[in-house]
Amino acid sequence: ERKAALAAATGPGATADGHTVPLLANIGGPADVPAALEAGAEGVGLFRTEFLFLDDNKNAPSEEKQIEAYRQVLEAFPEGRVVVRVLDAGADKPLDFLTPGDEPNPALGVRGLRTLLDHPEVLRTQLTALAKAAEGLPVHLEVMAPMVADRIDARAFADACREAGLAAKFGAMVEIPSAALRARSILQEVEFLSLGTNDLAQYTFAADRQVGAVSRLQDPWQPALLDLVASSAEAARAEGKSCGVCGEAASDPLLACVLTGLGVTSLSMGAASLPYVRSALAKHTLAQCERAAAAARAADTADEARRAAQAVLSGE
Numbered sequence: 001e002r003k004a005a006l007a008a009a010t011g012p013g014a015t016a017d018g019h020t021v022p023l024l025a026n027i028g029g030p031a032d033v034p035a036a037l038e039a040g041a042e043g044v045g046l047f048r049t050e051f052l053f054l055d056d057n058k059n060a061p062s063e064e065k066q067i068e069a070y071r072q073v074l075e076a077f078p079e080g081r082v083v084v085r086v087l088d089a090g091a092d093k094p095l096d097f098l099t100p101g102d103e104p105n106p107a108l109g110v111r112g113l114r115t116l117l118d119h120p121e122v123l124r125t126q127l128t129a130l131a132k133a134a135e136g137l138p139v140h141l142e143v144m145a146p147m148v149a150d151r152i153d154a155r156a157f158a159d160a161c162r163e164a165g166l167a168a169k170f171g172a173m174v175e176i177p178s179a180a181l182r183a184r185s186i187l188q189e190v191e192f193l194s195l196g197t198n199d200l201a202q203y204t205f206a207a208d209r210q211v212g213a214v215s216r217l218q219d220p221w222q223p224a225l226l227d228l229v230a231s232s233a234e235a236a237r238a239e240g241k242s243c244g245v246c247g248e249a250a251s252d253p254l255l256a257c258v259l260t261g262l263g264v265t266s267l268s269m270g271a272a273s274l275p276y277v278r279s280a281l282a283k284h285t286l287a288q289c290e291r292a293a294a295a296a297r298a299a300d301t302a303d304e305a306r307r308a309a310q311a312v313l314s315g316e
């Protein structure tokens, strides 16, 4: 039993009946790589590249500086998957030289991909640096855009990736309800989806993620959020493409089982959560996860959804 527990604590993510769910790490830069490797991450599901832009609030980092940082991360996962998110500036991550300072509602303004489409040279440099950093490496590089609202956004990002000569899969983050509702249309332009449940909750419930007073609405167990996860995952399945989760939701072991039951194909989280999620998944079959997911979606509140999923998974 100890042996099985140990294997489950280090092996690839899978349910008790062998349905694989790659477990990936969220990182903010090369400094986070050792912890991810130690926790047995099968790759990186969200590389937040904002850190590179924090040193200098007047200029974007040079192509050379970016190549160096990307290369360090890509080399650490020789055969693995590394999903890099292009710069997500604005709202909770403002950058002086890119973010308009006079917006009444920065979270609803020019942020994420919108910022990059207004500053195409910043996006171009980032994509070119990624293409060069990946040259000659066997890594499976994937690149995704934050805050994709619709098919026009997805196409603009895909075009920019093609123009930069990027030999990578490109994808869209689903962080805005419109993207979840029309996921199939977005998938006509990109090769994968990744659910950013932190922002998706913020925009679904009109509840600022930085305002503690509305934190009840930020709970990723909210059935409305689970519905949007389910419809995104279904759209990806119908298109034969993948749909991961890289928001905080993936780091809750019970919710990770529910997300798997909703059809999500990979889970990405802070390294510290990986062993807990891995062992929770290993205890339940895919069918059990699907039943827990159905029970959670049938609930009316986040607390009821949590209890309903718990009852299904502990009662069997």
Ligand code: PEP
Pocket (backbone or CB within 6 Å): 046, 048, 088, 175, 195, 196, 197, 198, 199, 200, 246, 247, 248
């Ligand atoms: C998210 O919004 O869920 C996400 C993963 O991105 P960030 O937390 O960096 O906005």
Ligand code: MG
Pocket (backbone or CB within 6 Å): 146, 175, 196, 198, 199
């Ligand atoms: Mg986000």
